[in-house]
Amino acid sequence: MLCLSSRKKEKKKKKEINLQKNESLFLEELIASSGGKYNPIRTFSSRQILQATDNFNMSNAICEDRFVWYKGTIENITVLIKNYNEESLTMIPDNIYRDIAVSSMMSSHKNVLKLLGCCLEFPTPVLVCEYPENGALTDMHAGEGIKPLAWNVRLKIAREIADAVTYLHTQFPRIIINRDLKLKNIFLDENWTAKLTSFSLSIPIPEGESCVIDIICGTTPHVEPEYTATGFVTENVNVYSLGSMTLSLLIGKSWFIYHPYEDYSYKRLTDYVEECLGQGMFTKLIDPSMLNSVDDNVPDHSRVQMEAFVELALRCLGLRPGEDKPRMIDVAKELKHIEKQT
Structure with a gap:
């Protein structure tokens, strides 16, 4: 029981450290990108993200690039969850905060995928966006091709x-x-x-x-x-x-x-x-x-x-x-x- 309790405390501490670091870096980027004018961004818990993606199970992935897009459900709403892969984190670690900041600034445009919020409890932020019913233009199985469209x-x-x-x-x-x-x-x-x-x-x-x-x-x-x-x-x-x-x-x-x-x-x-x-x-x-x-x-x-x-x-x-x-x-x-x- 002591060992289990210790692991829970350690896990909670890691979340708090991640949260503090990500909040600071994200706020800095948001202010720099928007000139200090921005709308509040909702935050989701790591528990919500893990439940929605089944612990980032690739069977729920619909598109992959430097990141993976997962289809999931949070509070009975279908969402798209974006998680950066390890390789991209070594190349562009700070740019994830810019992704959130600019996505937030652009979310009011009808031709931009709306950002619903993000989770800052992981080592790097995870984005939560609206779910587009017809999916990715190039999905996991399209290779170099696109969907057959008129x-x-x-x-x-x-x-x-x-x-x-x-x-x-x-x-x-x-x-x-x-x-x-x-x-x-x-x-x-x-x-x-x-x-x-x-x-x-x-x-x-x-x-x-x-x-x-x-x-x-x-x-x-x-x-x-x-x-x-x-x-x-x-x-x-x-x-x-x-x-x-x-x-x-x-x-x-x-x-x-x-x-x-x-x-x-x-x-x-x-x-x-x-x-x-x-x-x-x-x-x-x-x-x-x-x-x-x-x-x-x-x-x-x-x-x-x-x-x-x-x-x-x-x-x-x-x-x-x-x-x-x-x-x-x-x-x-x-x-x-x-x-x-x-």
Whole structure:
């Protein structure tokens, strides 16, 4: 009995130490990110989190990256619980607090996964978010592919994510650059509305400045080459990533694509796109699930939209010589215009 009591006391003490450390670091980040203006964030107990995830049982996981997303239930409400894995903690330990802070600041936007609260009783915080009924755009079993979705849904997803990132760029005292825009960080609610998530790699640009220097981070094929070469973080970092994400939505694969004629089985997405366009094989770019199974064709109005969609993506990627990359607000406007084309 004494041994059991001692273990309980030790466990309680560890929770208290974790709580004190995390509360301090989180509050510091929240004040820095929001300029001191923020809404209170609800905290959950470690017991609630462990019960909801069955002790972080992978059978409850729906998506995995540098972290694992678990489906769970707290107080009879279905939620999504985000737990960072050990490898990511060695790479970006402090950025978890930024993820919570920026997620909280962005939660009012309809195209951002709403943060319900967090648990600070573990060695590193755990996030609790709303549950999107249609899950992850790329789930545990999708590999490099995405769910089979209609063209109008994919176009809407691109526009909605551009809207969310525009908000991130324009609605706070300092421009915030996400640096982690990719299909894996998008969820879909019951109405197939896109929900952007994951802001751990976000970084603010100082007021009055157009860039900030920082270490290179993000998903490698998706990082702007200029940022990789110089370490300068500008708005173009997000514009480039959105362009790559846009192409992935059309093709149905994330970042790399199978190419049977190469010694290596994968080719960069941008190389594949330029090769297809150069050979006049636009249809080859389109996810086969969107093609007419009889003649491998698409309706004329959809093709007009798709061609404009690809051209915009290539401008975002800086692959149209003589044309400047568009600003994110202009990308969002242009995607809205493409949606209206018939």
